[in-house]
Amino acid sequence: MDHTVNRIIDTELNKNEPLVDGPLRIGTHSLNSRLIVGTGKYDTLDLMRDSLAASHSECVTVAVRRERLYDRDGKNLLDYIDLSRYTLLPNTAGCYNAIDAVRVAKLGREILRSLENPGADWVKLEVLGDSKTLLPDPIATLEACQRLVDEGFQVLCYTSDDPIMAVRLKAAGAACVMPAGSPIGSGQGILNPNNLTIILEYLKSDDPTYPVIVDAGVGTASDVAFAFELGADGVLLNTAIAHARQPVRMAAAMHHATQAGRLAYLAGRIPKRLYAQASSPEEGTITSRPW
Amino acid sequence: MFTIQFNGQPKQIEDGISVEELLLSAGVPTKFCAVELNLEIVPKHEYRSQIVKAGDAIEVVTLVGGG
Numbered sequence: 001m002d003h004t005v006n007r008i009i010d011t012e013l014n015k016n017e018p019l020v021d022g023p024l025r026i027g028t029h030s031l032n033s034r035l036i037v038g039t040g041k042y043d044t045l046d047l048m049r050d051s052l053a054a055s056h057s058e059c060v061t062v063a064v065r066r067e068r069l070y071d072r073d074g075k076n077l078l079d080y081i082d083l084s085r086y087t088l089l090p091n092t093a094g095c096y097n098a099i100d101a102v103r104v105a106k107l108g109r110e111i112l113r114s115l116e117n118p119g120a121d122w123v124k125l126e127v128l129g130d131s132k133t134l135l136p137d138p139i140a141t142l143e144a145c146q147r148l149v150d151e152g153f154q155v156l157c158y159t160s161d162d163p164i165m166a167v168r169l170k171a172a173g174a175a176c177v178m179p180a181g182s183p184i185g186s187g188q189g190i191l192n193p194n195n196l197t198i199i200l201e202y203l204k205s206d207d208p209t210y211p212v213i214v215d216a217g218v219g220t221a222s223d224v225a226f227a228f229e230l231g232a233d234g235v236l237l238n239t240a241i242a243h244a245r246q247p248v249r250m251a252a253a254m255h256h257a258t259q260a261g262r263l264a265y266l267a268g269r270i271p272k273r274l275y276a277q278a279s280s281p282e283e284g285t286i287t288s289r290p291w
Numbered sequence: 292m293f294t295i296q297f298n299g300q301p302k303q304i305e306d307g308i309s310v311e312e313l314l315l316s317a318g319v320p321t322k323f324c325a326v327e328l329n330l331e332i333v334p335k336h337e338y339r340s341q342i343v344k345a346g347d348a349i350e351v352v353t354l355v356g357g358g
Contacts, residue, residue, distance in 0.1 A: 064352050076354075111324065111354055185358075216358075
C-alpha cells in the first residue's frame with residue numbers, strides 16, 4: 001500500500017463524509033465519475049444513450065471516421081449524446097503509426113472545437129502494432145505522444161502494462177497513462193495486477209495525484225472493482241457494456257463497481273493472512289477445543 | 292470538370308467549386324464534420340473561400356462510436 005497516495009487522498013476528502021470521493025483529475029479536466037465509457041459496438045444508438053446514462057459517466061470516448069457519403073441513414077452519433085452532460089474524449093483508434101495518430105487527433109480536435117465541447121484539448125492516444133492482438137506499438141506510441149504534447153494536446157495514452165513504458169510516456173508529457181488490463185475487447189480482466197501495482201507506484205512516486213487509468217480488457221464488474229482496489233484512478237471500458245446481454249443493466253453494474261472498488265481502496269483493505277483470525281472473542285467460550 | 296480524391300474515391304467536380312459547395316453537393320452535414328485538404332485541416336470559416344483544385348485529396352470525417 002502506498003501511504004503517500006493515501007495521505008493525499010485523505011487531505012482531499014472530508015473525513016466526516018467517508019462516502020464522498022474526490023473527482024478524477026486529468027490535466028485541466030475534472031470528472032465526478034471515475035468511469036469513462038466508450039460509445040462503440042452498441043446494437044442501437046438508443047441502447048447506447050441509455051447505457052451511458054446508467055453508467056453515470058461524465059466522459060465518453062468517440063472515434064474519428066470518414067463521413068458515410070453513400071449509405072447515410074441520417075443518424076449521427078452526436079444526436080444521441082448530450083454534449084452539455086458529457087465531455088467527449090476523441091481517440092486515435094485504428095492508427096498504426098505516429099503520423100496517422102497525430103493527423104486523426106487533429107481532426108478530432110477540429111470537430112470538438114466546432115462543437116465547443118471541452119474535450120477539444122485532449123485525446124486518447126492509441127497507436128496499434130497489430131490488428132489481431134490490438135496491442136500498442138510502444139515505439140510509435142511514444143513518438144506520437146511526444147508530437148501531440150508538442151502540439152498542445154493533453155494526451156491520455158493507451159499502453160501495455162509494461163511499467164518502464166509507462167514511465168517513458170509520463171516523462172514524454174502524457175497527462176495520463178492508461179495501461180491495458182488485457183487486450184482490447186478480450187474481457188479477460190486484469191491479467192497482471194503486479195505490473196499494474198508497479199506502474200501505480202512508479203508513476204505516483206513523485207506526484208501521488210498523477211492519474212493512471214486502466215483501459216481495455218474489462219469483462220465484468222468485478223474487474224472494475226479490482227482495478228480500483230489496486231489503486232487505479234479511473235477505468236475506461238466499452239465492450240463489456242456494449243456486448244453484455246443487457247447493456248443498460250451492465251452499465252449500472254459498472255457504476256456500482258466503480259464506487260465499490262474506489263471506496264474499498266480509500267477505506268484500505270486488510271492484509272491477506274495465511275491463517276484464520278477469529279471474529280468472535282477467544283475468551284469466555286463454554287466449549288472445549290480439539291487441541 | 293476535373294477529378295479529385297474525395298474520401299479515398301475519385302470524384303468529378305466542376306471548376307471553381309468551394310469546399311462548402313462540395314460538401315453541399317455531396318449531402319454532408321457540416322455540423323459534425325472536419326475537413327482535411329491535402330493533409331491540412333480546413334477551418335470551418337474557410338469552407339466558403341477555399342477552392343478545390345484538380346488532383347486535390349479531400350477527407351471529410353465525423354465522430355462515430357468508439358472505445
